[in-house]
Amino acid sequence: MSENTTSPLSWPFREAERIAERLKQKGKDHALFETGYGPSGLPHIGTFGEVARTSWVRKAFTDLTGLPSRLLAFSDDMDGLRKVPDNVPNKEMLREFIGKPLTKIPDPFGKFASFGEHNNNMLQDFLRSFGFEFEFASASDYYTSGRFDDALLHVLRHHDDIVNIILPTLGPERRATYSPILPIHPRTGIVMQVPIEQVDVASGTVFWTDPDDGLKYETAVTGGSAKLQWKADWAMRWYALDVDYEMSGKDLIDSVKLSSSIVRALGKEPPVTLTYELFLDEKGQKISKSKGNGLSIDQWLTYAPKESLSQFMYHAPQRAKKLFFDVIPRATDDYIAAATSLPTAEKPHDNPAWHIHGGVLPEHAGSPVGFGMLLNLASVINADSPEMLWGFIRAYIPGADADSYPFLAKLVHHAIAYNRDFVAPAKKFRAPTEVERAGLTDLAQSLTAGEQGQFPGETPAEKLQNLVYAVGKRHPFAPLKSWFDCLYQVLLGTLEGPRFGGFIALYGVERTVTLIETALARG
RNA sequence: GAGCCUGUAGCUCAGUGGUAGAGCAUCCGACUUUUAAUCGGACGGCCGUGGGUUCGACCCCCACCGGGCUCACCA
Numbered sequence: 001m002s003e004n005t006t007s008p009l010s011w012p013f014r015e016a017e018r019i020a021e022r023l024k025q026k027g028k029d030h031a032l033f034e035t036g037y038g039p040s041g042l043p044h045i046g047t048f049g050e051v052a053r054t055s056w057v058r059k060a061f062t063d064l065t066g067l068p069s070r071l072l073a074f075s076d077d078m079d080g081l082r083k084v085p086d087n088v089p090n091k092e093m094l095r096e097f098i099g100k101p102l103t104k105i106p107d108p109f110g111k112f113a114s115f116g117e118h119n120n121n122m123l124q125d126f127l128r129s130f131g132f133e134f135e136f137a138s139a140s141d142y143y144t145s146g147r148f149d150d151a152l153l154h155v156l157r158h159h160d161d162i163v164n165i166i167l168p169t170l171g172p173e174r175r176a177t178y179s180p181i182l183p184i185h186p187r188t189g190i191v192m193q194v195p196i197e198q199v200d201v202a203s204g205t206v207f208w209t210d211p212d213d214g215l216k217y218e219t220a221v222t223g224g225s226a227k228l229q230w231k232a233d234w235a236m237r238w239y240a241l242d243v244d245y246e247m248s249g250k251d252l253i254d255s256v257k258l259s260s261s262i263v264r265a266l267g268k269e270p271p272v273t274l275t276y277e278l279f280l281d282e283k284g285q286k287i288s289k290s291k292g293n294g295l296s297i298d299q300w301l302t303y304a305p306k307e308s309l310s311q312f313m314y315h316a317p318q319r320a321k322k323l324f325f326d327v328i329p330r331a332t333d334d335y336i337a338a339a340t341s342l343p344t345a346e347k348p349h350d351n352p353a354w355h356i357h358g359g360v361l362p363e364h365a366g367s368p369v370g371f372g373m374l375l376n377l378a379s380v381i382n383a384d385s386p387e388m389l390w391g392f393i394r395a396y397i398p399g400a401d402a403d404s405y406p407f408l409a410k411l412v413h414h415a416i417a418y419n420r421d422f423v424a425p426a427k428k429f430r431a432p433t434e435v436e437r438a439g440l441t442d443l444a445q446s447l448t449a450g451e452q453g454q455f456p457g458e459t460p461a462e463k464l465q466n467l468v469y470a471v472g473k474r475h476p477f478a479p480l481k482s483w484f485d486c487l488y489q490v491l492l493g494t495l496e497g498p499r500f501g502g503f504i505a506l507y508g509v510e511r512t513v514t515l516i517e518t519a520l521a522r523g
Numbered sequence: 524g525a526g527c528c529u530g531u532a533g534c535u536c537a538g539u540g541g542u543a544g545a546g547c548a549u550c551c552g553a554c555u556u557u558u559a560a561u562c563g564g565a566c567g568g569c570c571g572u573g574g575g576u577u578c579g580a581c582c583c584c585c586a587c588c589g590g591g592c593u594c595a596c597c598a
Contacts, residue, residue, distance in 0.1 A: 038598060076598080079598075082597065082598085169595080170595090170596095171595080171596075173596090174596070229597095229598095230597075230598050231598090233598095249593090250526080250527050250528080250592080250593060250594090251592095251593055251594065252593095252594090252598090253526060253527070253593075253594070254525085254526080254593095254594055254595075255594090255598085257526095275527075277527075277528060277592085277593095278527095278528095278592070278593070280591085280592075285591095285592085286592070286593075315537095316537095318527090318528080319528065319529080320527085320528050320529075320591080320592070322535095326535080327535095329546095330535085330536085330546075333546085334537095372546080372547095373560065373561075374560090376559090376560055376561095377559080377560045377561090378560095379560090380559050380560055381559080381560080392559090392560070395560090395561090396560090396561080465556075466556080469556060479557065480556090480557060480558095481557045481558070483558095484557080484558040485558080487558085488558075488559085494559085496558065496559055496560095497558065497559050497560095498558080498559045498560070499555075499556095499558065499559070500558075500559095502559095503559090
């Protein structure tokens with residue numbers, strides 16, 4: 001509201017303006033946002049992106065208009081199971097239920113009343129774990145409770161219109177059998193994709209034939225005895241619930257067009273929609289659950305805080321983005337920069353951190369040290385414990401610790417994981433030469449003997465540094481720099497490294513000795 | 524066939540109708556007991572091509588060329 005309206009708005013506010021305009025035209029005083037879920041898959045990184053982005057638009061809408069709104073997370077759990085997913089137990093059992101609504105199939109995990117319910121719970125847990133505000137909706141509930149009945153009868157009245165909208169988009173084979181109405185077989189419980197031979201608007205039923213045994217059936221479209229085919233289902237939902245906003249991936253562009261046409265045929269305006277680009281993997285291929293390419297949400301959250309994932313999702317939704325490992329550090333540093341500049345931002349609505357945190361920046365947001373720097377540091381010193389990193393961080397920020405910099409503490413934790421899983425395994429430890437071998441052996445013995453106590457220096461780090469220096473001078477290293485090069489390349493697997501005395505002080509004398517012994521054994 | 528995205532420094536990418544930006548890479552320097560993260564500086568771009576609108580275009584419009592994805596079975 002305080003935004004300068006002559007300047008371009010951030011995309012969530014642009015979307016919010018479109019919604020406000022729609023509400024104005026319809027005379028509505030509240031907005032319904034919807035996100036939809038396919039039935040078979042588990043929540044994934046795209047799910048997160050869609051709900052996060054929708055939530056940002058919703059927040060912008062609230063800020064812009066002050067009007068109430070709801071976010072409905074709608075699960076199409078009445079959909080028929082097409083194939084048995086790879087990543088579930090009890091595949092044999094599931095095979096017997098192919099074609100039936102997910103809420104009529106036993107939970108292969110044995111935890112819930114049905115497979116659909118299992119997936120619904122997974123989804124809700126997932127969304128709650130990120131703190132999203134939403135209301136959950138189950139298609140099965142809505143259908144069987146009669147909540148969709150009026151809309152379904154309306155669809156029946158416009159059956160031919162809908163068929164005429166969809167038919168031109170179908171291939172010849174499917175065209176012969178298409179109907180927006182899928183009766184549930186009264187005997188087998190399977191969601192039937194059969195030609196609808198006759199529509200009886202007055203009684204609210206359709207007539208069809210079982211292709212297996214030739215028996216004819218008359219099935220009510222209401223009360224959960226039938227459901228709608230996907231595009232018609234989407235349109236009916238928009239119609240019945242009066243959805244005002246829904247975003248979707250560009251793979252659904254045609255579906256949005258058709259569903260919009262259908263909802264107009266039913267007599268309402270489709271919601272404001274936004275098409276976002278898909279996520280690609282490193283090679284530019286679409287990320288798909290079945291292929292398992294790209295990055296999972298668990299992977300991301302192992303190596304960076306969730307704010308960085310939000311940052312990634314915030315930026316330019318309508319632009320295709322590669323989602324693979326290397327984007328994590330940048331997204332994290334982008335978030336840190338945004339969080340740092342937000343308190344003094346002239347136009348806070350343009351700042352991703354404003355959206356990510358719902359307008360209120362939490363205490364201790366941001367970090368005085370960048371994530372990229374931490375990753376470098378962790379790599380250079382081969383950090384395998386938070387305290388090692390903190391020791392070096394305090395060279396910049398005296399007295400810093402996890403209590404005074406909680407967000408930095410998270411970054412430290414992630415930097416260690418990143419180093420452990422990606423940097424450390426790729427390191428090449430050079431074998432020592434004979435001269436170096438003698439020097440390293442000497443260093444290990446000197447450390448074990450506690451000789452550092454004989455050297456001058458205010459701190460243990462200084463004494464240790466002097467010891468390392470003295471050992472180098474005892475051996476024929478020329479120049480002496482080659483002694484230090486040896487330490488980094490043979491012991492740490494890096495070309496260059498930290499002041500070694502400081503490293504030993506933080507890493508520990510005994511562990512350093514072990515490090516040397518390991519290197520000697522390896523060589 | 525239809526649709527969407529994209530082309531900016533060597534690489535990966537930001538960017539705004541008004542003097543082209545970052546990170547990495549490269550080079551120089553500072554700090555350091557000849558050693559790191561770090562810090563300072565330099566180098567580096569007809570902003571794909573050609574038109575148009577404009578006082579002014581990397582930005583808006585059109586065409587073309589190149590790169591890529593998605594949908595055309597299901598959802």
